[in-house]
Amino acid sequence: MPLRALKARKDAPQVLPPMPSREQVYNDIEQRRLKEWENYQKSHRFMEEAHTNRIFLDIGIGDALAGRLVVELFEDVVPETAAHFRRLVTGESGTHDATGVKLDYLHTSLELIDRKHGYVRFGDLLAYGVRLEPLRQETFKVRHTSRGLLTMTSYGPHLCNTSFSITLAAAPSLDFKQVVFGKVVDGLPLLEKLESLPLDQVGRPLTPVMIALCGTLTGGRPPGKWASSQDRTACKEDLAYEALE
Template sequence: MAFSLTPTPTSLLPHPNLTRRSLLLLATTTTTSLSLPPAPTLSATTATTRRQPPNPTITDRIFMDFSLCPNYFLPNRTLGDNLSTLCSDSTPLGRVILGLYGNLLPVTVSNFKSMCLASNSTASTYKNTLVHKIFPGRYFLAGRQGRPDKGEVRPPHDLARNTETVDSKAFSLTHSRPGVVSLSLSENDDDEDIKLDPGYRNVEFLITTGPGPCPDLDNKNIVFGTVLEGLDVVTAIASIPTYQPSERIRQFNDLAEFFGDERAQNARAIWNRPLTTVYISDCGELKVTQPPLSPSLP
């Protein structure tokens, strides 16, 4: 009986962290490589040029005002209360101006702008929604889809489905520094019931806070912008204390998840939640006028 001594390629071995999106991208890449004829040999200069990362151009500017709300977790809330009513005496943190790469990721940028410019009466806006998780020294998350009365986002029904989430080219930029704006896919909406909703849209986003890069977010989330102004506000948000479970609680949670206990996922929903309510108090687009022409010489 003959045995093959050819080693199995490492890239084909199963990996515990593979997601459905990773498998889809892998299948697309493999199918394409098998169906196309061998590529012609490229010169070293051409190969180097093709390996260079894309050069994103800022096409749009969005502002977001962040505030602290002292009353959101008070026990005397009524059913009609929401962020706009509970946080009328909030403390402003400051304004963050974001530059978006509309030429590189048109669908992602268009959807993000729609969520910033939508009418507040439809609840389809980032305005008056929570920063729901902060990972100290790394990034914070905002725009979780769910119930507006809980400070979450309800995307409009006509928001386009983001086909860029399964396009490998969309993952070319990295989370290499503080102030990177990214569409959150790896952490996006822990509740599976939300994800399986036909009206589900990818609207949750993250902003890296530094001080260092976040390479573990690369190839899992779509970088579509950068912080142009207000990095001090981002740093202030990152410094807000969060709920951190003890190591013993984490171990019990892992054990419960291993045995299929659904309560483990519910318990993790409050991990890294800020202990002081921070939210997006306003957002919109900044129109930048064209610079004046230089005077003509006689």
């Protein structure tokens, strides 16, 4: 007589798969960043853009990916500011010693849409308890004259930290207060989408907006593998950023 297979009881406890470790999550992010860099290098191999300093910001609205901003950094004009921003885009700085927070723009939210003054603001890690050394304001040579300029938010003279803004139009009110360090070279229509979002009384979007993924498109090959802060200080930089083959 054939045996009948027993069906699982509906009320039987379900065994959940183990949660991935923080290192596994970070490694997955680094591999995705490496893939984006490789794809851009292949598609722009013989173009002038391959020799510029470019990064990308993938923007999510709600649960959907809204689009990508490709940004060219003004490293010749403001090298310190451009390098500071690039490190936060790539996660090269590791984690914050005091809080353990990853020093990375990934999953940081859009905090403010200021239609009156013409900008949107991202990237404030102060909300997570992160306090970094203030970044000096290198120069106000580049003015806020057009749409799509990236500028470091300043809370006073030489008090820049991690927060940055993207102009929606000319923003002369920011001149001589904030340092322009880059411009959007691809994805400007996405700014129109952000500008049209419904807001609360203080200018926050009613639908959550965040940086879903970010990384570099040009320059040195990304690591493809997470290196902790201890790993970064315990070995040479070229070893700490060795790419995952």
